[in-house]
Amino acid sequence: MATRAEHFDRRPRPSNPIDQIGRTVVYEGELMRHRAYTRFLHWSYGIFFFLALLSGFGIYLPWIFAWFTPLFGGGAMTRLLHPWFGLGFVFFFGLQVLNWTSLMNWKPSDSKWMGRIRDYVTHRETMESEDVGFFNAGQKLMFWEIVIGSAVYLITGVIMWFPATFGRALVSISYVLHDISALIMLAGIFVHIYLSTFGEPGTIQAMTRGTVSEAWAWTHHPGWYRQLTGRDPYQSVEDARERLQEEPPQTDPTKAL
Amino acid sequence: MSDRKVLQIQQISGHPGPIPGLGTQREPVVCKLIDTTTCIGCKACEVACVEWNDMPFQETTFDNTYQTMPDTTWNFWNLIKFNEHETEDGAVQWLMRKHQCMHCADPGCLRACPADGAIVQYTNGIVDFQQQYCIGCQFCVSGCPFNVPKFNNSTKKVYKCTLCSDRVGQGLEPACIKACPTGCLHFGTKEDMKALAETRVQQLQEHSGFKDAGVYDPETIGGTSVIYVLHDAKNPEMYGGLPAKPRIPPSFTVWKDIFKPLGLFASMMGLVGVVLHYVTQGPRRVQPQPPVKYEEGGIESKKGE
Numbered sequence: 004m005a006t007r008a009e010h011f012d013r014r015p016r017p018s019n020p021i022d023q024i025g026r027t028v029v030y031e032g033e034l035m036r037h038r039a040y041t042r043f044l045h046w047s048y049g050i051f052f053f054l055a056l057l058s059g060f061g062i063y064l065p066w067i068f069a070w071f072t073p074l075f076g077g078g079a080m081t082r083l084l085h086p087w088f089g090l091g092f093v094f095f096f097g098l099q100v101l102n103w104t105s106l107m108n109w110k111p112s113d114s115k116w117m118g119r120i121r122d123y124v125t126h127r128e129t130m131e132s133e134d135v136g137f138f139n140a141g142q143k144l145m146f147w148e149i150v151i152g153s154a155v156y157l158i159t160g161v162i163m164w165f166p167a168t169f170g171r172a173l174v175s176i177s178y179v180l181h182d183i184s185a186l187i188m189l190a191g192i193f194v195h196i197y198l199s200t201f202g203e204p205g206t207i208q209a210m211t212r213g214t215v216s217e218a219w220a221w222t223h224h225p226g227w228y229r230q231l232t233g234r235d236p237y238q239s240v241e242d243a244r245e246r247l248q249e250e251p252p253q254t255d256p257t258k259a260l
Numbered sequence: 261m262s263d264r265k266v267l268q269i270q271q272i273s274g275h276p277g278p279i280p281g282l283g284t285q286r287e288p289v290v291c292k293l294i295d296t297t298t299c300i301g302c303k304a305c306e307v308a309c310v311e312w313n314d315m316p317f318q319e320t321t322f323d324n325t326y327q328t329m330p331d332t333t334w335n336f337w338n339l340i341k342f343n344e345h346e347t348e349d350g351a352v353q354w355l356m357r358k359h360q361c362m363h364c365a366d367p368g369c370l371r372a373c374p375a376d377g378a379i380v381q382y383t384n385g386i387v388d389f390q391q392q393y394c395i396g397c398q399f400c401v402s403g404c405p406f407n408v409p410k411f412n413n414s415t416k417k418v419y420k421c422t423l424c425s426d427r428v429g430q431g432l433e434p435a436c437i438k439a440c441p442t443g444c445l446h447f448g449t450k451e452d453m454k455a456l457a458e459t460r461v462q463q464l465q466e467h468s469g470f471k472d473a474g475v476y477d478p479e480t481i482g483g484t485s486v487i488y489v490l491h492d493a494k495n496p497e498m499y500g501g502l503p504a505k506p507r508i509p510p511s512f513t514v515w516k517d518i519f520k521p522l523g524l525f526a527s528m529m530g531l532v533g534v535v536l537h538y539v540t541q542g543p544r545r546v547q548p549q550p551p552v553k554y555e556e557g558g559i560e561s562k563k564g565e
């Protein structure tokens with residue numbers, strides 16, 4: 004299983020030598036989801052995002068200026084570091100864009116997914132439909148939102164960084180756009196973090212260890228599961244249900260799947 | 261104590277809570293009157309400013325005019341701008357204007373500034389930068405309608421004319437006023453200066469043939485603590501680019517006062533939203549969910565232990 008999963012991970016993207024660095028241990032009943040390089044990028048821009056967010060927030064709102072700026076060594080230091088945090092985010096996220104674009108293509112099935120979003124949010128559908136592959140439409144949307152958001156971020160940020168060069172009108176517009184894109188990204192991040200931790204248990208493992216349980220894969224990404232294992236995701240659920248009935252798991256039921 | 265009394269704070273940039281001592285005492289608003297019609301371009305005020313504020317003299321570039329510098333800099337706050345203006349009848353007018361911070365009643369720099377205490381406005385109208393609190397973001401630069409605050413790249417702070425708040429706090433007039441040899445500069449309360457300016461304008465209109473003479477005290481920013489008497493108040497632009505209708509970029513006001521709190525509220529709602537989702541809908545577990553039968557048994561067997 005592990006070999007096929009690794010194989011899949013290499014196939015859709017041009018083989019990248021950096022991608023071969025690092026190790027992902029795939030245990031029995033698990034599937035390889037994100038290689039070490041992808042995980043490294045994700046955490047790198049994640050950290051820079053929060054550094055930029057917290058340092059930016061100090062400057063953004065006078066009410067929290069006094070709480071947030073001391074984290075970075077005072078107001079002037081915060082101001083000095085903030086753009087560099089932003090650049091760090093853009094750099095690592097840019098690499099991830101190169102890494103992921105092919106997986107993020109919007110397909111007709113994604114529009115269908117958006118139409119069914121109510122059912123997913125209210126759990127009326129417990130499993131995703133079969134056309135959901137490696138990423139679902141929600142994840143793609145979030146990805147492209149951040150691509151656009153960080154482009155706005157970068158352009159307006161550079162303008163605000165050198166106000167003398169770009170002039171008053173441009174700077175004062177940038178100031179507003181920069182903050183709007185920050186707020187949209189912030190809202191997206193809340194949802195992202197919630198879903199990957201509390202909202203959909205078993206997800207965060209994809210970014211910590213790089214693997215997910217098979218049950219997670221057929222539940223949330225049936226198309227990917229089928230592509231990877233060659234098995235029918237719905238049949239796999241039935242099989243698992245039978246196994247459960249025969250010999251109830253001794254410990255945490257989700258783990259045994 | 262004496263300077264505390266005169267320099268009573270009216271507004272503070274980026275300050276969350278109530279302003280300490282706000283409104284406990286009112287001092288008359290001070291004002292500098294610049295009568296451009298009697299300025300001889302001697303630059304005594306420039307020198308006085310540099311000397312009083314202990315700035316080093318610096319090299320400049322010669323641009324074929326009498327102007328000392330192309331523009332004000334972080335350590336050169338007071339510049340006489342020269343402009344040769346040809347009137348309709350072909351006569352040449354030599355227009356001189358003293359350019360420095362206008363000490364606006366509604367200062368764009370202060371509105372834009374995010375750093376607590378970096379810009380203060382005293383009740384006497386003086387707008388003062390407190391460099392120790394400045395974070396060097398230069399928002400004030402884009403907030404000022406007169407392009408006054410200037411950034412020092414090595415200290416990463418912004419500087420501008422203080423209207424000699426240190427002197428005024430001690431009951432003295434600003435250094436430029438003291439140095440002016442022609443009486444073109446006056447200093448006093450805003451009311452007195454306005455009255456003086458009006459008198460002078462009347463004089464210009466009635467006795468010197470300047471029909472359009474007037475006072476420059478732009479209402480768009482609530483008036484300023486530096487006012488001008490101009491030969492032609494209809495065309496302030498020709499005095500080295502004095503804006504006819506100075507404005508704080510509307511984006512600053514609208515964004516800071518309305519969209520910022522709204523935006524923060526919206527993103528907090530996002531946070532509330534995910535918490536509510538967890539509480540009402542719960543997590544989406546992987547399939548199949550374990551049979552209920554087993555769960556009951558498990559709980560029971562645990563109880564039995």
Ligand code: SF4
Nearest residue numbers: 361362364368369404
């Ligand atoms: S002229 Fe500019 S720097 Fe001076 S008080 Fe007005 S807005 Fe501030």
Ligand code: SF4
Nearest residue numbers: 373394395397398400
């Ligand atoms: S640069 Fe200007 S706006 Fe920024 S903190 Fe300093 S005084 Fe305030």
